[in-house]
Amino acid sequence: MALLDILNRIFAKETVNSKDVAKERLRLVLVHDRASVSSDFINALKEDLIKVIREYLEIDEEQLSVNLENEDNSVALIANIPVRGFKKVVNE
Amino acid sequence: MESKVIVITSGKGGVGKTTTTANIGTALAMMGKKVVLLDTDIGLRNLDVVMGLENRIVFDIVDVVNNNCKLQQALTKDKRYEGLYLLPAAQTKEKTAVSPHQMKNLINELKKEFEFILVDCPAGIEQGFRNAIAGADEAVVVATPEISSVRDADRIIGLLEASGFREPKLIINRLRSKMAKRGDMMDIDDILDILSIELLGVVPEDEYIVVSTNRGEPAVTDTVSKAGAAYRRVARRITGQDVEIYTGEETSSLVNRFMKMVKLAR
Ligand SMILES: Nc1ncnc2c1ncn2[C@@H]1O[C@H](COP(=O)(O)OP(=O)(O)OP(=O)(O)O)[C@@H](O)[C@H]1O
Ligand SMILES: [Mg+2]
Numbered sequence: 001m002a003l004l005d006i007l008n009r010i011f012a013k014e015t016v017n018s019k020d021v022a023k024e025r026l027r028l029v030l031v032h033d034r035a036s037v038s039s040d041f042i043n044a045l046k047e048d049l050i051k052v053i054r055e056y057l058e059i060d061e062e063q064l065s066v067n068l069e070n071e072d073n074s075v076a077l078i079a080n081i082p083v084r085g086f087k088k089v090v091n092e
Numbered sequence: 093m094e095s096k097v098i099v100i101t102s103g104k105g106g107v108g109k110t111t112t113t114a115n116i117g118t119a120l121a122m123m124g125k126k127v128v129l130l131d132t133d134i135g136l137r138n139l140d141v142v143m144g145l146e147n148r149i150v151f152d153i154v155d156v157v158n159n160n161c162k163l164q165q166a167l168t169k170d171k172r173y174e175g176l177y178l179l180p181a182a183q184t185k186e187k188t189a190v191s192p193h194q195m196k197n198l199i200n201e202l203k204k205e206f207e208f209i210l211v212d213c214p215a216g217i218e219q220g221f222r223n224a225i226a227g228a229d230e231a232v233v234v235a236t237p238e239i240s241s242v243r244d245a246d247r248i249i250g251l252l253e254a255s256g257f258r259e260p261k262l263i264i265n266r267l268r269s270k271m272a273k274r275g276d277m278m279d280i281d282d283i284l285d286i287l288s289i290e291l292l293g294v295v296p297e298d299e300y301i302v303v304s305t306n307r308g309e310p311a312v313t314d315t316v317s318k319a320g321a322a323y324r325r326v327a328r329r330i331t332g333q334d335v336e337i338y339t340g341e342e343t344s345s346l347v348n349r350f351m352k353m354v355k356l357a358r
Contacts, residue, residue, distance in 0.1 A: 034250065
């Protein structure tokens, strides 16, 4: 252990408990695990997204991609949805 | 007779499935129940040594499903408790030597004779796991308070639920209450928070488990072992008794200390 680490341990009162670190890491990794357990999950989400978006936009369903991605500190739903045009509904 | 078929599983290896199976099974037998322990860890048989029955084994589970012997011939009787039996795994075969269908049939046979059928599941989520859960109607998931173990437990819970197990129950094993207290180990609540399943029991880290495995005598037969006491509680809960869950608190009652002294004096 580096000296700095030791000093940090002794003086830093606000150090996070290692179990809280563990819990937070677990929480994040499980969001991803649970979602990818079945690709059915993503596919179902994708279909529902398409259904809703179709009401408003003309989209390229072939090129559409939806994924859960782990970022530094969170899990993000990343969707790439090429838009071809707007539907008239918008102007009503 | 209504029998309970309980599979003890975990996903991650080495977290205490076999120890748990041996101890719960023995504790149930101590309560006068008729119990069979089914080792489905084909190729890595261990339940026999944990139970101290390795020298009595003649036939195994693969012999039974292949009709090389009668079921009765493969049922190895425990050396201490009337009504406790082990059906050992094969040591030299592959995990695929038994199919889920054969396992179901085997368990149906065992149901005619036993009140409790405890199935010790191998690590992993492949065919060994599929076999072990095939004939079971309840599942117990064992996890230790570590990230990798809890993560795998979550995966297993998902798979169990997908296979129709309504309410898998959790045993937290090897809890070190001192570490948990100072915030260096996930505590019971942390784990329940994450897995959100029903807690069946908490078993402390206990050196006596090693001693008991050395001797081939499950810890529940010992009056001092804390893990043994925790497993006896689990067994009582399984039979429907309303006993409190051990929470990892140090119990240094006078009785306990006295028992320790007696034990040392022996
Ligand atoms: N509560 C405990 N306290 C101390 N040691 C324990 C405890 N529970 C289990 N162990 C030890 O952990 C090791 C693994 O236990 P066990 O064989 O029961 O795990 P397992 O889940 O069946 O492993 P595998 O996945 O290989 O089948 C053993 O050496 C056992 O003695
Ligand atoms: Mg085992």
